[in-house]
Amino acid sequence: MASGEAAFIAALRGMAAHPAARGLADDCAVLEVGPESASLTLILTHDMMVEGVHWLPGQDPADVAWKLLATNLSDLAAKGAEPLGVLLGYTLAQDNARFAEGLGAALAHFGVPLLGGDTVRTPGPQTLGLTALGRATHRPVPSRSGARAGDGVWITGPVGAAMLGFEALSAGDSSANTTAYRRPVPRLGEGRALAPLVTAMMDISDGLLLDATRMAEASEVTLALDPEAIPLPAGLPGSRARDALSWGDDYELLFTLPPGTAPPCAAHRIGAVLPRGAAPLLLGGSPPEGPLGYEHC
Amino acid sequence: MASGEAAFIAALRGMAAHPAARGLADDCAVLEVGPESASLTLILTHDMMVEGVHWLPGQDPADVAWKLLATNLSDLAAKGAEPLGVLLGYTLAQDNARFAEGLGAALAHFGVPLLGGDTVRTPGPQTLGLTALGRATHRPVPSRSGARAGDGVWITGPVGAAMLGFEALSAGDSSANTTAYRRPVPRLGEGRALAPLVTAMMDISDGLLLDATRMAEASEVTLALDPEAIPLPAGLPGSRARDALSWGDDYELLFTLPPGTAPPCAAHRIGAVLPRGAAPLLLGGSPPEGPLGYEHC
Numbered sequence: 001m002a003s004g005e006a007a008f009i010a011a012l013r014g015m016a017a018h019p020a021a022r023g024l025a026d027d028c029a030v031l032e033v034g035p036e037s038a039s040l041t042l043i044l045t046h047d048m049m050v051e052g053v054h055w056l057p058g059q060d061p062a063d064v065a066w067k068l069l070a071t072n073l074s075d076l077a078a079k080g081a082e083p084l085g086v087l088l089g090y091t092l093a094q095d096n097a098r099f100a101e102g103l104g105a106a107l108a109h110f111g112v113p114l115l116g117g118d119t120v121r122t123p124g125p126q127t128l129g130l131t132a133l134g135r136a137t138h139r140p141v142p143s144r145s146g147a148r149a150g151d152g153v154w155i156t157g158p159v160g161a162a163m164l165g166f167e168a169l170s171a172g173d174s175s176a177n178t179t180a181y182r183r184p185v186p187r188l189g190e191g192r193a194l195a196p197l198v199t200a201m202m203d204i205s206d207g208l209l210l211d212a213t214r215m216a217e218a219s220e221v222t223l224a225l226d227p228e229a230i231p232l233p234a235g236l237p238g239s240r241a242r243d244a245l246s247w248g249d250d251y252e253l254l255f256t257l258p259p260g261t262a263p264p265c266a267a268h269r270i271g272a273v274l275p276r277g278a279a280p281l282l283l284g285g286s287p288p289e290g291p292l293g294y295e296h297c
Numbered sequence: 298m299a300s301g302e303a304a305f306i307a308a309l310r311g312m313a314a315h316p317a318a319r320g321l322a323d324d325c326a327v328l329e330v331g332p333e334s335a336s337l338t339l340i341l342t343h344d345m346m347v348e349g350v351h352w353l354p355g356q357d358p359a360d361v362a363w364k365l366l367a368t369n370l371s372d373l374a375a376k377g378a379e380p381l382g383v384l385l386g387y388t389l390a391q392d393n394a395r396f397a398e399g400l401g402a403a404l405a406h407f408g409v410p411l412l413g414g415d416t417v418r419t420p421g422p423q424t425l426g427l428t429a430l431g432r433a434t435h436r437p438v439p440s441r442s443g444a445r446a447g448d449g450v451w452i453t454g455p456v457g458a459a460m461l462g463f464e465a466l467s468a469g470d471s472s473a474n475t476t477a478y479r480r481p482v483p484r485l486g487e488g489r490a491l492a493p494l495v496t497a498m499m500d501i502s503d504g505l506l507l508d509a510t511r512m513a514e515a516s517e518v519t520l521a522l523d524p525e526a527i528p529l530p531a532g533l534p535g536s537r538a539r540d541a542l543s544w545g546d547d548y549e550l551l552f553t554l555p556p557g558t559a560p561p562c563a564a565h566r567i568g569a570v571l572p573r574g575a576a577p578l579l580l581g582g583s584p585p586e587g588p589l590g591y592e593h594c
Contacts, residue, residue, distance in 0.1 A: 004393050009416065011397035012385070018410035020382060029412035031382060033432065038335030046384040046428055048415045085317060085328060087343040088309070089386060089426035096301050100308035113315035115326035118345045119306065124421015129386035131343055131428040135330065 022143065025218065027075040027202055028134075030141045041136035045075040051093075051125035056169060061095050062102025063182040064128070069106040071205065072132035074186035074251040078203040079141050080195025081134030083110065083188070088117035089129030110188065137192050142201035142255075147219035151199050151256040153271035154263055156190050158231040159208045159252060160244025180233070184251040193264040194255055201255040207246040207293020209281060211254055216280035219256075224282040225271035245283070248294045319440065322515065324372040324499055325431075327438045338433035342372040348390075348422035353466060358392050359399025360479040361425070366403040368502065369429035371483035371548040375500040376438050377492025378431030380407065380485070385414035386426030407485065434489050439498040439552070444516035448496050448553040450568035451560055453487050456505045456549060457541025458530040477530070481548040490561040491552055498552040504543040504590020506578060508551055513577035516553075521579040522568035542580070545591045 009024075016024045020031035029044040047068075049055060055064050069086065076083050086107075093099070107114055115133075147153075165181025187203070194201060200219055204211045208230070216223045232244055256273055257263060279287040306321075313321045317328035326341040344365075346352060352361050366383065373380050383404075390396070404411055412430075444450075462478025484500070491498060497516055501508045505527070513520045529541055553570055554560060576584040 005389055005416075008389070008393035008397050011394070011401065012411060012414075012416075015397075015401050015404055015411040016413070018382065018412065021410065021412045024413060029382070029384070031412065031430075033339075033381065034331055034337045035335055038332055040331045040337060042330075042339075042430075044382075044384060044412055044428075044430065046386055046414045046426070048386050048388075048417045048426070050388070050417050050419045050421075052420070053418060084330065085315065085326070085341075087326070087341060087428055089343055089345050091345075091347070091424065092302055092305070096305035097308070100305050100312075104308065104312050107312055113318065114309060114312040115315065115318045115328065115341055116313070116321060117309075117343045118426070119302075119309075120345045120347050120424075121350060122347045122422060122424055123349070124347075124424070125419060127388065127417075127419055127421070127424040129343070129345070129415070129426040131341075131384055133328075133339075133341065133430075 026143055027078045030079065041139055041141060043076055043079045043081040043134040043136055043141065044131065045072055046129060046131045047072050048127065048129045050127050061093065061099035065099045065102035066106040066183045068128050068130050069103065070184045070186050070251065072130045073110055073188060074203040074205065076132055076134040077186045077188045077191035078201050078253060079136060080138050080191045082137050082192065083112045083132060083134045085113045085115035085133055087115055087131040090117065090119045091122040091127050092119060093126045138195040142195050142198050144200055144202045144215045144218035147200040147215055147221050147256040147273045149221055149273050149275040150259055151273040152259065152269050153223055153225065153273060154255050154257060154267045155231065155252050155270050156187050156265065156267050157252045158233045159204065159250045160236050160247060161233040162249035163244055163247035164233065164236065181249060184249065186251055187253045190253055190265040194253065197257060197261055197264065198255040199258060201253060204248065204250055204252050204254050206248040209245050209283065209288050210293025213281045213292055215254060220276050222274040222277045222280055222282060223271055224274050227284045229268065229270045231268045246291045246293045323440055324375045327376065338436055338438060340373055340376045340378040340431040340433055340438065341428065342369055343426060343428045344369050345424065345426045347424050358390065358396035362396045362399035363403040363480045365425050365427050366400065367481045367483050367548065369427045370407055370485060371500040371502065373429055373431040374483045374485045374488035375498050375550060376433060377435050377488045379434050379489065380409045380429060380431045382410045382412035382430055384412055384428040387414065387416045388419040388424050389416060390423045435492040439492050439495050441497055441499045441512045441515040444497040444512055444518050444553040444570045446518055446570050446572040447556050448570040449556065449566050450520055450522060450570060451552050451554055451564045452528065452549050452567050453484050453562065453564050454549045455528040455530045456501065456547045457533050457537065457544060459546035460541055460544035461530065461533065478546060481546065483548055484550045487550055487562040491550065494554060494558055494561065495552040496555060498550055501547055501549050501551050503545040505551065506542050506585050507590025510578045510589055512551060517573050519571040519574045519577055519579060520568055521571050524581045526565065526567045528565045543588045543590045
């Protein structure tokens with residue numbers, strides 16, 4: 001991270017003193033509105049995608065549209081929120097029709113209305129933004145910072161399928177199933193079912209090990225993961241198991257539950273929360289070596 | 298407008314069937330949330346700005362940040378909304394510190410919190426997006442479509458100051474006052490005061506004549522403007538008076554009031570609403586010739 005960039009993010013944090021911003025350290029803003037007698041908790045997120053940075057050149061614009069929506073809805077899922085609608089920031093490209101097709105399909109699939117947005121021209125690579133607005137279905141709204149020693153660490157599904165999809169798509173292997181990379185499915189139903197039970201929750205967008213480290217840091221605990229317990233996709237070569245743990249884009253939910261609490265949805269127990277030790281994350285008893293995930297600004 | 302672009306916008310409209318989207322034809326989305334007994338009306342807008350398209354190369358990033366916020370807040374002003382917060386979509390540039398400085402100053406000036414957003418890298422021109430969230434202070438929320446024959450047409454202030462500022466800035470004339478172009482001030486207080494009284498309201502972002510035409514079309518009336526009554530900035534050469542009417546970026550509010558209703562804020566009566574005639578807009582009795590404003594996608 002360039003020094004100017006770190007200073008910029010720090011400056012933004014200074015402007016985000018409102019409690020709803022959660023210090024810009026969570027997946028979403030959590031804003032209380034309305035009179036006290038009937039207050040409402042809004043959940044807001046805005047994620048961007050840049051051509052050649054966040055998607056492969058030549059990728060189907062319909063898949064790009066789907067992913068833009070899905071990644072933002074995944075942030076809402078991590079808060080147990082019900083989506084209310086989205087606003088699209090769109091720069092025109094060659095094939096706008098395919099993008100519209102994919103966006104329409106994704107909005108219909110997830111039952112979310114398009115509420116507004118803006119369309120502009122740019123001479124540069126296509127740059128997309130999407131704002132998703134939701135309503136909390138349970139309060140307090142889950143955060144990354146509530147994991148407590150003694151809790152179990154859980155995940156809603158395997159990590160690594162998006163990695164395999166990306167690699168097949170990059171290699172032009174049309175026989176492979178690349179759906180997990182191209183059209184991730186945010187865990188909206190699971191997030192709502194889990195919200196009343198979890199002590200901490202987040203979606204895994206940048207790699208399990210990196211996101212688990214972030215949860216540990218936010219909660220001031222150590223997460224001890226059992227590598228044997230982490231679900232991997234069928235067909236993943238054994239040699240790629242470690243890579244799968246630091247690859248992002250799977251959009252499963254990572255969460256912690258108090259001892260004795262069973263998850264109300266399909267999920268895998270992959271570790272335990274310990275009092276904060278020397279390292280925020282242990283994998284098979286030791287701090288993991290190598291990359292933890294995708295570090296971006 | 299390229300045919301692909303028109304089809305894209307049409308496709309988006311098809312996805313925006315939710316009444317809150319107002320057919321993507323208004324300045325903002327207007328979303329009812331909460332239980333009926335204590336329902337709340339959210340106002341949402343997302344506007345983008347692209348380097349070299351929406352601002353001059355070499356312009357002070359602090360001014361760009363100010364304008365990005367101000368133009369979005371102006372959309373809220375047109376709805377009489379109280380701003381609740383904003384989310385920023387930011388691509389890193391050379392001078393991120395100056396941008397942060399300008400954004401911080403503008404947020405503080407308008408008393409609006411930064412709630413979240415995203416920061417990404419791009420090899421292309423800087424591309425910015427901002428989502429502004431507000432709460433309606435009056436219902437029904439003003440729209441463009443309520444002007445009725447017999448109403449007066451009003452404006453909160455002069456048009457043309459931004460044009461003069463832009464031209465001085467382009468010419469490198471450092472002696473001129475370019476504030477109106479660089480740091481527009483959304484009419485938030487005026488919008489709130491006007492919302493209970495107006496039959497239609499919008500902000501003037503693309504030129505008075507073009508925006509007045511849009512209001513006329515949405516309301517299915519004719520707006521008859523008196524060119525002598527339209528306020529122009531001090532120092533505007535007489536030869537530029539017509540140009541000022543089709544130049545955007547002034548962000549004054551254009552609104553209609555029933556006969557006999559006086560505006561609760563400084564404003565100028567610039568015309569009258571007529572039943573729909575052959576043309577949506579008359580200027581001194583005839584449809585205006587020449588450009589009406591800035592047509593963008």
